[in-house]
């Protein structure tokens with residue numbers, strides 16, 4: 001398994017170089033976005049940030065205000081499949097290149113990744129304190145009044161966030177592969193030894 | 194009743210639950226790591242999880258950003274004022290939210306508005322039991338949305354998965370639920386299963402299984418055997434930590450049964466993620482800490 005460092009802004013060529021199974025260290029600007037933001041963009045809402053060549057992180061962080069600055073206390077990934085409905089359109093219209101989340105996404109998103117040049121990275125679910133340590137600072141926050149703190153769009157400057165490519169821009173999905181192989185194992189296990 | 198004293202210790206229970214992974218859970222994750230191949234994705238996930246637990250404890254920050262729904266289980270003496278206890282617990286929860294130990298995690302289901310302090314209709318969740326003793330037993334489970342979403346209730350017989358009304362049918366239901374969940378409940382997790390009951394009590398009782406310690410077997414022999422079987426079966430599914438492959442799909446399985454109506458046979462499966470935030474404390478009549486339960 002190779003380890004690759006990538007940094008914002010992410011080019012289509014750079015993400016097309018990645019394959020399922022690659023370990024990633026990601027640095028630079030990342031936008032958080034989850035249910036409310038995805039639905040908002042899908043319904044034609046104007047993005048408060050420039051998403052092109054960017055990364056959307058499915059995450060609702062715990063953030064506090066300390067000495068006049070935002071401080072991220074916990075920032076692990078949330079389940080990505082909830083954004084499946086909205087994501088193909090958002091990839092196409094906003095040219096995002098990287099999605100970070102947990103649990104993987106479905107067929108339409110996988111196809112949009114191939115078509116437009118985007119990858120899906122799985123971070124360790126629940127590793128919120130670990131990932132928060134890799135957040136160097138909060139550059140800004142948007143739509144916090146409208147959506148609440150967890151659903152707001154946080155601009156995070158990150159250093160060396162660890163993740164693994166589980167859906168690449170060539171139509172491969174580790175989630176699909178494991179779902180299928182574990183289905184076969186399930187049949188064997190149910191039949192008994 | 195010394196309100197300040199109670200509130201302080203209820204707050205401490207919430208803080209500890211959110212930031213300090215219980216020893217039995219951490220030990221189970223360590224054991225799981227030993228069984229995975231070096232340099233595998235599974236080992237990477239489990240190592241990160243253990244590092245995460247250490248960082249959260251040291252920095253006094255939440256283990257996971259999804260601080261979940263707070264479920265309080267109280268055991269109170271006869272004649273105890275539970276209304277006052279609810280009020281004090283609510284105020285401890287809102288303080289814990291302001292301090293960042295609990296995320297603003299409660300939405301109005303109609304308007305979508307976020308509640309600033311997590312105090313709302315149905316939040317937090319309270320369960321009461323009366324106990325014949327002087328102390329108040331408070332147990333808190335913080336259960337995240339990811340693991341909650343993969344919970345499943347089967348009504349047997351279930352033709353689709355070929356499950357009849359017997360323990361073999363129950364086994365099929367549980368394995369099916371684990372397969373469907375894949376890594377989405379942040380595996381490796383813990384299963385709470387209730388056989389029987391009705392639609393409501395099935396879920397409640399399945400979640401009450403999370404109050405049992407890891408490794409604590411069912412006192413019912415047949416169920417203890419089924420628990421072991423499920424743990425063994427799940428190792429072979431190769432779903433693994435976060436569903437990225439590996440042996441550790443489950444850390445433990447807890448199964449119990451309630452009586453049932455002759456026409457109904459429910460199997461209810463609740464999932465708990467590896468971030469198994471469960472703490473308990475015995476409080477004296479004045480709200481002072483007698484001892485920690487886990």
Ligand code: SF4
Nearest residue numbers: 126257337339379466
């Ligand atoms: S399932 Fe558990 S560990 Fe995973 S994100 Fe939710 S609360 Fe955190």
